[in-house]
Amino acid sequence: MASFQIRKYRDDDEEAAKEIFTLGMSEHVPSSFVHLLKQPLTQMVLTCVFCALLASSKSFLLPTLAVTLLLAGARQFVGYMFTSYIDASLKKDLNRICDTYLGHKDSCFWVAEIEGRVVGTVACLPAERAAGCLELKRMSVRRTHRGMGIAKALCRTVAEFTRERGYQAVVLYTSVVQTDAQKLYEHMGYTKIREFVVPEFVAKITNFSLAEYRLDLQQGGRRD
Structure with missing residues (x-):
């Protein structure tokens, strides 16, 4: 297995960094769609549409088609929301x-680099x-290079930088559908300190929440 190195970003890493972020976020579209389907409001709307059309048409074909179209529209909407983000x-x-x-x-x-190829990113401010x-922020690792300890190394890089700068802790925000990320952060010592629904209207009606995690660090001398 090829070894990786963590280094500071360079100008020629831009396209790779943006690609890794875009692909990583796009992976959450299916799980976000499933999350949407699990919401009581979604289930109520689908059930009401199906029952109303079934009662008026006396046929299973029309309500089934209508629900299928609604599901397809919802899937497209979730994809659109992620594209917008x-x-x-x-x-x-x-x-x-x-x-x-x-x-x-x-x-x-x-960035994390293997044999000249950027395979992961992370940032902090x-x-x-x-x-x-x-x-x-912007933690992401290419799917083909996961399980190699890259994400853990990126987390440690941020923690060490934070400690060297004399800050008290590292905080981060991740969504309800990013369960693998939550497990990683908890494994790295982060504690979930709160969970809250995103204030946008669509997020409220779909109960799309964010979790705030915190990693407290031992104080060190701040570098200027």
Whole structure:
């Protein structure tokens, strides 16, 4: 098995970093669709549509077709929401990684590399909603290179950077459907400190929640 190295981001890593993020987020579309189907509101709407059409048409064909079309539309909608989030993330920071993460002493962006190929990413910067903490962001590893300890190494890189900068803790946010990520963070010593529903209307009606995790660190001297 080829060994990997963690290094700071370079300009020529941009396309690989954006590709890894995009593919990683797109993987959550199926699980998000399943999450949507499990919600009482979704089940109630599908049941009401089916029963109403069955009562009016006296046939199973029309209500079955209608429910199938609703499911297909819901699946497309979930995909659209993730595409919108990916596009927003690219515009927010991934199209200007150097400016966002490498222009300040308390932020950074790293990549995991194997034989010259970028296979993972992670970043951190001062947390907006947690004073005295850095926030871990943009953690992703190519599906073909998981199970090699890369994600754990990326987590440790952020923790060490945070400790060296003299911050109290690392915080991060992950969604209800990212169960593998939650298991990883808990294995690395993170504690879930709260869970909350995203304030957007669509997230509220689908009960799409985020979990905030925190890793407390031993204090060290802050570097300038």
